Amino acid sequence: MQxxxxxxxxxxxxxxxxAPHAQADHQHDHDHEAHSHEQAHSHDDxxxxxxxxDSQIKNRxxxxxxxxxQSVYPLLIEGKLAPVMEKKAETGDKTAEEYTAYYTTGxxxxxxxxxxxxxxxxxxxxxxxxxxxxxxxxxxVLTYSKGNRGVRYIFEKVSGDEEAPHYIQFSDHRIFxxxxxxxxxxxxxxxxxxxxxxxxxPTYYPAELSADDIVSEMLAH
Numbered sequence: 609m610q611x612x613x614x615x616x617x618x619x620x621x622x623x624x625x626x627a628p629h630a631q632a633d634h635q636h637d638h639d640h641e642a643h644s645h646e647q648a649h650s651h652d653d654x655x656x657x658x659x660x661x662d663s664q665i666k667n668r669x670x671x672x673x674x675x676x677x678q679s680v681y682p683l684l685i686e687g688k689l690a691p692v693m694e695k696k697a698e699t700g701d702k703t704a705e706e707y708t709a710y711y712t713t714g715x716x717x718x719x720x721x722x723x724x725x726x727x728x729x730x731x732x733x734x735x736x737x738x739x740x741x742x743x744x745x746x747x748x749v750l751t752y753s754k755g756n757r758g759v760r761y762i763f764e765k766v767s768g769d770e771e772a773p774h775y776i777q778f779s780d781h782r783i784f785x786x787x788x789x790x791x792x793x794x795x796x797x798x799x800x801x802x803x804x805x806x807x808x809x810p811t812y813y814p815a816e817l818s819a820d821d822i823v824s825e826m827l828a829h
Contacts, residue, residue: 629670656781658756665749666784668761670742673778673788677722677812680822684708684744688819692826717810722793724827726753731772739758740765740772748777748803760794760803775799779809789814818824 654660656717683689690704693711697704721732730739742763750758761778773795780791790807796802 638776655783656822658758658781660757660783662749664736664783665747665759667744667747668727668782668785670724670744670763672761672782672785673780673791674724674726676815677724677791678815678817679715679717679720679722680811681717682720683819683822684711684715688821689823691823695827714808715811716808719810721815722812727770729772729776738769738771740776742766742769742776745775745799753760762799773797775802777802815827 623783657665657698680689682727688756689711690708693707696702696707700707702710706707719731719733723730723732727741727743729742729774743766745762745764747762748760750760752758758779758781763776763778765772765774765776775795777794778788778791780788782788790811790813792811794809813825817825
């Protein structure tokens, strides 16, 4: 599949709710800091921030996101991510309350758990679940207003429950095959619309992590 570059005129990114409208990508307001002074880590951090060459981008298999994943939205609503919001406020342009409101919109979703095994993806919504079989549909490169970029890895449903979205799009700040430690997932029935919708970006971490574990992971970035 041909890979294309899209220019995103705003600083926000995509959404991942099961609302009738599709989802898109966002310019993460994550205040990413360099993970290390070492050159290799600095290089990885530049990629994480969205600065890389096209030649560095590689296709990725669905197995990069295999596992059992929990939404962080309930943790935010319960106040368990308050230390993260407070940390952002120390160096950002918003108060902790404003960051909380921003991420409340960004993380919002009623899909509290996602299981990925092989080419099967199961979405859990309270007491119900639905599953789709997905195949690789390439990737898209999005350019944000600040000049940094993101890569959206896209998979198309080839069979499964009607409720399962036709397209799912992963963004995890990585641009070549590697196991994800968290991700933002965007989906919808229309591939292009899912790329262009800039509303929210539900975020998923491994299901086995505690709230404290997730806070530690977020503070590390």
